[in-house]
Amino acid sequence: xxxxxxxxxNLKEKFVEDEMSVKREVPLLSKWIDIIGYDEKTDIVIAxxxxxxxxxxxxxxxxxxxxxxxxxxxxLYDEYIENVDIxxxxxxxxxxxxxxxxxxxxFVLEPAKNEDYHQSLKRKVIDYLRDHGEGRVxxx
Amino acid sequence: MDNDFDIYYRFNTGNEKKxxxxxxxxxxxIVISGxxxxxxxxxVMTFLNGIDKPYIIDPxxxxxxxxxxxxxxxxxxxxxxxxxxxxxxxxxxxQYLGEEALKPDELDWQEKETxxxxxxxxxxxxxxxxxxxxxxxxxxxxTLAEEQTDESENYLKCVIPPYFYFEDVTDEFYDLSLELARxxxxxxxxxxxxxxxxxxxxxxxxxxxxxxxxxDYQNFDGxxxxxxxxxxxxxxxxxxxxxxxLIEDFSEVFDTLISFYGxxxxxxxxxxxxxxxxxxxxxxxxxxxxxxxxxxxxPLRYYIPEAHTKTVEANARIYYTNYERFLCExxxxxxxDKKAESIEDFFEKLDREKARNHFIHQYLEILNQVEQxxxxxTLSELDQDLRFCERYKLRExxxxxxxxxxxxxxxxxxxx
Numbered sequence: 001x002x003x004x005x006x007x008x009x010n011l012k013e014k015f016v017e018d019e020m021s022v023k024r025e026v027p028l029l030s031k032w033i034d035i036i037g038y039d040e041k042t043d044i045v046i047a048x049x050x051x052x053x054x055x056x057x058x059x060x061x062x063x064x065x066x067x068x069x070x071x072x073x074x075x076l077y078d079e080y081i082e083n084v085d086i087x088x089x090x091x092x093x094x095x096x097x098x099x100x101x102x103x104x105x106x107f108v109l110e111p112a113k114n115e116d117y118h119q120s121l122k123r124k125v126i127d128y129l130r131d132h133g134e135g136r137v138x139x140x
Numbered sequence: 141m142d143n144d145f146d147i148y149y150r151f152n153t154g155n156e157k158k159x160x161x162x163x164x165x166x167x168x169x170i171v172i173s174g175x176x177x178x179x180x181x182x183x184v185m186t187f188l189n190g191i192d193k194p195y196i197i198d199p200x201x202x203x204x205x206x207x208x209x210x211x212x213x214x215x216x217x218x219x220x221x222x223x224x225x226x227x228x229x230x231x232x233x234x235q236y237l238g239e240e241a242l243k244p245d246e247l248d249w250q251e252k253e254t255x256x257x258x259x260x261x262x263x264x265x266x267x268x269x270x271x272x273x274x275x276x277x278x279x280x281x282x283t284l285a286e287e288q289t290d291e292s293e294n295y296l297k298c299v300i301p302p303y304f305y306f307e308d309v310t311d312e313f314y315d316l317s318l319e320l321a322r323x324x325x326x327x328x329x330x331x332x333x334x335x336x337x338x339x340x341x342x343x344x345x346x347x348x349x350x351x352x353x354x355x356d357y358q359n360f361d362g363x364x365x366x367x368x369x370x371x372x373x374x375x376x377x378x379x380x381x382x383x384x385x386l387i388e389d390f391s392e393v394f395d396t397l398i399s400f401y402g403x404x405x406x407x408x409x410x411x412x413x414x415x416x417x418x419x420x421x422x423x424x425x426x427x428x429x430x431x432x433x434x435x436x437x438x439p440l441r442y443y444i445p446e447a448h449t450k451t452v453e454a455n456a457r458i459y460y461t462n463y464e465r466f467l468c469e470x471x472x473x474x475x476x477d478k479k480a481e482s483i484e485d486f487f488e489k490l491d492r493e494k495a496r497n498h499f500i501h502q503y504l505e506i507l508n509q510v511e512q513x514x515x516x517x518t519l520s521e522l523d524q525d526l527r528f529c530e531r532y533k534l535r536e537x538x539x540x541x542x543x544x545x546x547x548x549x550x551x552x553x554x555x556x
Contacts, residue, residue, distance in 0.1 A: 029454035030439035060539045064454045067461070092537070116461050118484035 002077050002101055008035055008050050010103045011075055020046070021129045028068055028121065031061070036069070038129050045069045045122055048097070053080035062094045068121035071111045073097050081108060143168070143507055145407065146398070146416035148196065149500070152176065156421060157187050159493055166500045169194035169297055171418045174201075174259075177266050178228045179221035188267045194297040196418075197263040198400075200225070201255070201302035202338060202429050204236040205244070205313055210430070211237055229258050244304070244312035252316075256323045259302045264331070267296070298334040298362070298396075299324060305338045305368060305429040309349045318356050325360070336400055338366040338429055344382040354393055362396025364418070369428035372405035373449060373544040380405070380551035387412045388555065401427045404448055405548055407507050411515040412555065422450060422492075422499045440492055443499045445470075446525045447534050447542040450499070457487050459538040466532075470505065472498040519549050 008024055015022040015037035026033045026047075037046040047065035051058040051074070058074040065072045075097035076084065086109055089096055093112030099105055146168035151160060160170060170193055177184050177197055188195055203211060203222065212218055218226075218237060226234040232251060236242040247255065301324035306314035321335040335357060343349050344367065357363055367383065375383070391397050391413025398416035399406040403425030406417035419425055423438050441450040444459070445468055451459075460467050461483045467473065473486075476494060480486035510518050522545050529535070529542035 029457070030452045031454055056536070060537065063537055064458050064539075067454060067457055118457065118461070118487070120484060120488055 002052060004050055004052050007052065007075060007077060007099045010099050010105060011035055011048060011050065011097070013103075014105055015046075023129050023132055026125055026128055028064065028125065031064065033065055033068075033125075034061075036125060036129060038126055044071065045117075045125055046071045046073065047125075048073045048075050050075045052077045053083070055080070055084045059088065059092075059094065063092065066093075066114050066116065067118050068125045069117060070114055070122075071095065072114060073111060075099055077101075078106075084108075143511060145410040145414070145507055145511065147407070147500075147503060147507060148398070148416060148418040150418060150420050150424075151184075151187075152420070154180065154183060155492075156496075157183070159421070159496055160193075161187075161191055163497060163500055164191060164193055166504045167193075168416070169196065171196045171198055173197075174199040174228075174262055175203075175219075175221040175225040177262065178224035181224075181266070185267055194295055195267075196297050196300065197266060198336070199259045199262055199300055199302055201259065202304045204233060204242040205304045206430060207241050208237055208239060228262065229255070233258075242304075244316040247316070252320060252323060255302050256320055256327060260299055260324065260328060263299050264296060296331060298332040299328050300364070301325075301333060301335050303336040303338055305340075307340045308343065309352050321357070321360065332361055332396075334362045334364060334396060334398075335360055336364040336366055338368065338400070340368050341370055341379065344379060344386060350386055350389065354389060358393050360394070362394045362398070362415075363390070364398045364400040365390065366400035366427075366429070368430070369426060370401070371426040372403050372548075373425070373541070375547070377547045377550045377554070380547055381554040384409060384412050384551055384555045387414050391415070401425060404503070404506060405544075407503065408510055408515075408518055408548065408552070410507075410510055411518070411552075419503070421496045440490070440495055442490065442495050443502050444534075444540055445502055446528050447540045448522070448525065448545055448548075449541060451538075451540045453487060453490070455539045457483065459534065459540060460486070463532065468498065468502075470498060470501050472501050515552060519552055522549050 012022055012024060012035060020037040020039050022035065022037050024035045026036045033047050034050045035048045045068065047069035049058045049061040049065060053076065055074060055076055058076065062072050062074045073095040074089065078098045078100040081098040084096060086096065089109055093114060095107065095111030096109040097105060098108050148169045148171045149160065149167050151170050151172045170191070172184060172195065174197060211222055222237055226237045233255065301321040303317045303320070304313040306317065308314070321333070325333045337353060337357065370383065387397065387409050396415050397413060398418060399414060400418050401424065402417040403419050406414055422441050422443070440453045442453060442456040443450045444456060446466065464483050467477060467483070467486070472494065476489055477486055480489055526542065526545040529545070534540040534542055
């Protein structure tokens with residue numbers, strides 16, 4: 001069985017390749033977001049909940065991430081991706097990513113652009129990345 | 141307040157002081173643990189003298205029977221509040237929190253008398269400032285006396301005898317608790333003695349044992365019921381049903397029957413004869429007496445009226461961001477909503493005090509609804525809320541659990 005952590009590592013590499021600031025375990029209110037990517041050029045925050053197989057739990061977590069992100073994804077191990085109720089994700093604008101054991105990443109469903117995020121929480125996430133993230137986040 | 145059912149809130153931290161003072165029309169009384177009384181004696185005395193509400197002191201003597209290891213912090217030291225408690229009780233009780241657990245058969249008659257006398261002293265004299273450890277506080281009393289009026293409502297509601305948690309009626313802690321309760325009754329003639337019956341959940345399954353407890357305690361006017369680790373929102377229907385049956389049985393014998401750790405289900409249980417509940421403000425509605433003491437603060441929680449539960453801020457935010465129209469319209473939230481420009485702004489303005497305020501406002505509303513209507517009306521209201529939560533998938537999409545509503549309805553239906 002593939003470990004959740006290795007799935008997160010794969011995603012992290014992908015964010016870094018895309019020249020995004022990236023940080024795993026980012027606080028959001030009383031919980032932690034698995035991984036956040038921030039594109040400072042476009043001011044887009046991408047939040048991802050990573051699970052090996054439990055897509056329902058991942059979905060609930062991802063719903064929260066919409067509070068602070070422009071785009072929200074659930075990333076799952078490829079073997080369990082067929083269990084996912086894609087319509088549910090589509091309805092709530094959450095994207096789905098499949099990660100294979102060989103590190104190949106496939107975007108199964110693109111997320112909707114979220115416009116209902118809470119600006120104050122998005123700001124806090126960006127500030128956290130500025131203080132703790134890898135890659136550069138300009139001030140202001 | 142003219143409710144027949146009393147809501148008591150547990151006072152735990154200094155920052156609840158102002159809140160409880162500002163909202164004293166929304167609850168009936170306060171419960172403070174003995175170790176908090178001893179460690180923050182100045183603060184507690186001033187607070188109780190100034191708040192004008194009935195209060196109860198929980199002597200928490202059950203901790204003497206617990207494994208001292210479980211009472212220690214991560215660094216191996218005893219919490220300072222418990223140190224203050226054992227300082228007050230002195231020899232021979234101080235060894236039980238520091239070194240080893242009290243064994244029920246090791247106290248001789250004199251030690252039992254001392255335990256009772258110390259406990260009565262702790263509870264009766266905290267406000268008077270007459271405890272041996274508080275002699276210096278008598279000065280306070282003089283100052284405070286000037287602020288008191290003849291109509292002062294701050295009085296000790298009852299004395300709780302020393303008590304211990306018991307696994308079974310054959311457990312020696314059961315006999316010890318009963319004996320200590322009787323000694324307390326003998327030594328107290330100016331105030332009602334109300335024992336805490338702190339029992340294991342599995343006893344609920346045995347009608348004979350419940351009857352034995354009832355028989356043993358029947359000479360007391362009332363009692364507090366503490367079923368260990370009984371979480372109203374998590375218990376199975378069978379346990380909730382047995383709890384209701386216990387309430388029905390006990391309320392036939394006792395004038396006062398109060399749930400020592402409870403919440404909304406206990407409030408609704410007033411229809412079965414429960415006369416009060418002791419609850420935390422926006423946190424614990426259950427407690428395992430054998431559980432390890434936890435430190436640290438609680439995350440901000442917001443009470444979701446339609447789900448009859450509290451949830452962490454993040455869940456409430458995302459739920460109301462999607463369904464702004466469902467935002468609570470209670471007095472507290474409406475005021476906040478008028479000042480807020482958006483749901484985001486509402487939650488930015490929602491601090492711990494406002495969340496607590498909303499919570500106790502809701503509890504009082506529930507109590508008023510329950511008292512003004514018959515149980516079938518309350519159950520139909522619960523059923524409507526259940527359907528609402530299902531329709532909007534509060535659990536599936538927002539991690540706001542509501543399945544306890546179904547279990548509550550079923551448990552009440554089982555007792556008709």
